[in-house]
Amino acid sequence: MTVIKLHDQYFKPYLSEEEILTAVKVMADKVAADYKDETPIFVGVLNGAFMFVSDFLKAYQHPCEVSFVKMSSYAGLTSTGIVETLLDVSENIEDRSVIILEDVIDTGRTLQELIHMFSNINVKEFKIASLFYKSEIYKGEYTIDYVGIEIPDKFIVGYGLDYKELGRNLREVYQLNTKHMINLVLFGKPGAGKGTQAEFLKEKYNLKHISTGDVFRFNIKNNTELGILAQSYMDKGDLVPDEVTIKMLQDEVEKNAEASGFIFDGFPRTTAQAEALDKFLATKDMKIDATIALDANDEILIQRLLERGKVSGRSDDQDESKIRNRFDEYNQKTAPLKDFYEAQGKFHTVNGIGAIDEIAMRLGKVIEEL
Ligand code: AMP
Secondary structure, three states: OOOEEEOOEEEEEEEOHHHHHHHHHHHHHHHHHHHOOOOOEEEEEEOOOHHHHHHHHHHOOOOOEEEEEEEEEEEOOEEEEEEEEEEOOOOOOOOOEEEEEEEEEOOOHHHHHHHHHHHOOOOOEEEEEEEEEOOOOOOOOOOOOEEEEEOOOOOEEEOOEOEOOEOOOOOOEEEEOOOOOEEEEEEOOOOOOHHHHHHHHHHHHOOEEEEHHHHHHHHHHOOOHHHHHHHHHHHHOOOOOHHHHHHHHHHHHHHOOOOOEEEEEOOOOOHHHHHHHHHHHHHOOOOOOEEEEEEOOHHHHHHHHHHHHHHHOOHHHOOHHHHHHHHHHHHHHHOOHHHHHHHOOOEEEEEOOOOHHHHHHHHHHHHHOO
16 A cells, blocks of 8 residues: 545555454444344445445345435535435334444534434434544544444545545545655755755655755756756856746655655745745645754865865866855855744754764754754
């Protein structure tokens, strides 16, 4: 089982087919212990319970009848509170034992409607069997008679349950991925060691590393439209225009929507980019958790970059005047982001001078304390 996407949302595996079927069998056995000597009427609640009803009946090998009601109180991810009854059970149920088969009971509104519906009919016994039960949020007075699996208050799909009508045919149950992500911004001048440290952090915390500089270089190498556009700026050590960079960054995040978090390296570099990033992440129910600056002085950085330029062949690392221009760009456009993130209480600084693993430890300490 892997993360799946339905419409615009991601869902992670929650219950396997085997776990569900085991719970269904246990329920059927319990009901059988109480009703096998009569012929109860099982009333499935459509649409969500169709799969549960089917497996329940396969596990319930005693005389019984089956009928359905159709109700609905969900629109998308949230319960609307409006319960519609679309099909009524009315015939032949007086003096019979009725057992409602529900897929999930959460607040209990649907259940209340069902209880109300049956309160006018003189049934012998009225019982509720729910495969899933969100006890944390159940507000009803009725005590559920048979419960399959108690689940937390998280939106689930699969095994009959849908998200905007998709996912009903899944054999397993998935939970909405409300992502306990860590999203980090690595901050610091060119040469501060952002890329080096990102390599270490991405392994340790299972994060996706997005380096805007690397993405630009990849595009330049492959001669894409974006690469051709970015090259003239990069060659001079200037920043690529915001709208181009922001769009590219958004594409990178969307391509990796399954990631358990991101390390943004070289982005944001302007206040406009930082604002766009916050806004964009909010649309994905995500946020920046911390911005960590790697601190080092200019003379050390220039030495590092010139060394790196010899090895990598990066032209912007080989010429001191271009490096100084990148520092000027940083001081003018990027340094003000310190205030931006400090105002949000997210700015941290670590000493970026020392051995790579020493610096990694300093970063790790900041992250652990988040
Ligand atoms: P880097 O590898 O992060 O040092 O980036 C190399 C170059 O790519 C920079 O000097 C800019 O020309 C360009 N670049 C990278 N990230 C950005 C960004 N967030 N905004 C604008 N330009 C960028």
